[in-house]
Structures are given as C-alpha cells and as structure tokens.
Amino acid sequence: MGQKIWIIGGSTGIGRELALQYAADGKDVVISARSEETLAEVAGIHPDRITALPIDVTDVPSISAAVETLYGDGAGPDIVILGAGAYQPMSVDHFSSEKAAKIMEVNYLGVVRVIEQVLPFYRKANAGHLVVLASVAGYQGLPLALAYGPSKAALINLSEGLRAEMAGSGISIQLVNPGFVKTPLTAGNKFPMPFLMEADDAARRIRKGIEGKSFEIAFPRRFAFILKFIRMLPYALSIPLIRKGTNQ
Numbered sequence: 001m002g003q004k005i006w007i008i009g010g011s012t013g014i015g016r017e018l019a020l021q022y023a024a025d026g027k028d029v030v031i032s033a034r035s036e037e038t039l040a041e042v043a044g045i046h047p048d049r050i051t052a053l054p055i056d057v058t059d060v061p062s063i064s065a066a067v068e069t070l071y072g073d074g075a076g077p078d079i080v081i082l083g084a085g086a087y088q089p090m091s092v093d094h095f096s097s098e099k100a101a102k103i104m105e106v107n108y109l110g111v112v113r114v115i116e117q118v119l120p121f122y123r124k125a126n127a128g129h130l131v132v133l134a135s136v137a138g139y140q141g142l143p144l145a146l147a148y149g150p151s152k153a154a155l156i157n158l159s160e161g162l163r164a165e166m167a168g169s170g171i172s173i174q175l176v177n178p179g180f181v182k183t184p185l186t187a188g189n190k191f192p193m194p195f196l197m198e199a200d201d202a203a204r205r206i207r208k209g210i211e212g213k214s215f216e217i218a219f220p221r222r223f224a225f226i227l228k229f230i231r232m233l234p235y236a237l238s239i240p241l242i243r244k245g246t247n248q
C-alpha cells in the first residue's frame with residue numbers, strides 16, 4: 001500500500017482540517033466530497049500534496065470509480081477516513097421518515113458503501129486502516145437528534161463488530177466520537193453546545209488518536225466521559241438527567 005490518506009468528507013469542517021494538517025506534515029492526501037469547487041479550493045492550498053476526487057457516498061458508481069482510480073493499481077491509500085456526514089435536527093414536532101432516511105443514507109450507508117468497495121483490496125493486501133467518524137450523539141438517544149443520533153449509533157455498532165471480526169488481521173479500524181465541533185454542520189444549531197471546540201483542534205486530536213492506535217478516539221474527554229457515564233446508568237436515572245441537561 002502507498003503512504004496515502006483518503007479523506008471522505010474532506011472539503012469542509014473536520015475533514016478539511018485533517019487534509020490541511022496531513023498535507024502540511026508532508027503526507028499525500030486524497031479528498032472526496034460532492035462539491036468539486038470546494039474540493040478544488042482545498043486542494044489548491046497544497047497542490048503538491050492534496051488531490052481532489054469528487055464522490056457522492058449515496059451514489060455507488062461514483063464510489064466504484066473512485067476506488068478503481070485509487071486502488072486499481074494495488075497502491076491505494078492505506079488509511080481511509082470515513083467522514084462524510086449530514087445533519088438536521090429532528091424532534092417529535094417534526095418527525096419525518098424522509099428526513100431520517102436521508103441522514104441514514106449519507107451517514108450510515110455512505111460509510112458501508114465505501115467499506116464494501118475498499119475491503120476487498122485491504123483483504124487481498126492483508127493491510128489497511130479504516131477510520132469511522134461517528135459521534136458522541138450515538139452513545140444514547142438525545143432530544144432533537146432523532147435522525148442524526150441513530151445514524152451515529154449504527155456506525156458505532158458497525159465499527160465494534162468490524163473491530164471484533166478483524167482483530168488479529170492486518171486491517172485495523174478506529175472509531176472517532178467527537179463532541180460538538182465548530183463546522184458548517186453545527187453552524188445552524190440554535191441550542192447551547194457544551195464544550196464546543198474548533199475544527200483544527202478536533203483534527204489534531206484525531207491525528208494523534210490515529211497514531212496512538214486505540215480503538216476509540218473520543219473528545220473532548222470530559223464531555224465524552226460524562227455521556228458514557230450517563231449511558232451506564234439505569235434508564236430511570238439517565239433519561240431524567242438527559243432531559244435536564246438538554247432543557248427538555
């Protein structure tokens with residue numbers, strides 16, 4: 001495998017910051033997302049290091065074409081960061097299967113589709129590294145996150161299963177669970193976002209985590225710890241705590 005990192009969702013927010021930091025560090029990076037223009041703008045910052053490769057994770061042929069371009073010669077990226085994501089708040093007042101399906105299509109099935117296409121190459125090489133961007137919102141059900149939360153819970157579950165099956169193989173998988181990060185994805189949130197962090201800080205923590213090899217990379221640590229602790233409580237305690245913490 002070549003020394004390359006493929007960042008899906010690399011045009012804005014956390015993915016963009018990861019691409020810029022890796023490129024500044026001398027790594028070769030391929031960035032993918034739908035907007036060709038935004039990808040070209042990011043690639044233009046380090047034209048010698050960053051290559052733009054547009055894909056839509058809801059469109060299988062676009063993923064197949066990208067995977068063939070990258071892995072067809074057997075020297076594709078050895079790390080794939082699966083960070084394409086969509087977010088819309090959904091509450092009981094605006095409960096919609098259409099909205100839930102749209103979010104699931106991008107956040108969950110988008111990751112599954114890419115893994116499906118990359119895995120045969122990784123298995124053949126008995127090497128490779130998958131990094132799945134989920135969220136602390138996937139730890140447990142949260143108000144307003146009735147579409148987004150389940151998509152991230154599904155990613156956590158999927159990553160755990162893959163980790164268990166692939167342990168001992170040459171293929172590794174890591175799960176990233178960030179708290180709130182200042183990006184276009186959260187820009188429209190009207191509610192207070194505790195422990196909100198900058199995207200460059202989030203990218204630094206992810207890069208450090210990828211070097212460290214722990215299965216889960218969760219941050220800010222205090223916020224992730226609080227949410228994990230609440231998840232371990234009986235529902236009779238955790239649900240009132242969640243209601244209180246989210247002003248329900």
Ligand SMILES: NC(=O)c1ccc[n+]([C@@H]2O[C@H](COP(=O)([O-])OP(=O)(O)OC[C@H]3O[C@@H](n4cnc5c(N)ncnc54)[C@H](OP(=O)(O)O)[C@@H]3O)[C@@H](O)[C@H]2O)c1
Pocket residue numbers: 008009010011012013014015032033034035038055056057058082083084085086087106110133134135136177178179180181182183184185186
């Ligand atoms: N920001 C947070 O607080 C936070 C917290 C926890 C987890 N996360 C997760 O971290 C990841 C990155 O989020 P972010 O905050 O950096 O958001 P962002 O700035 O909105 O970035 C989302 C990226 O995904 C791409 N994308 C969206 N739909 C796509 C599709 N159908 N096919 C291909 N690419 C697509 C976007 O580009 P195009 O629109 O051009 O396709 C963009 O590059 C997401 O998975 C998000 O759920 C974010």
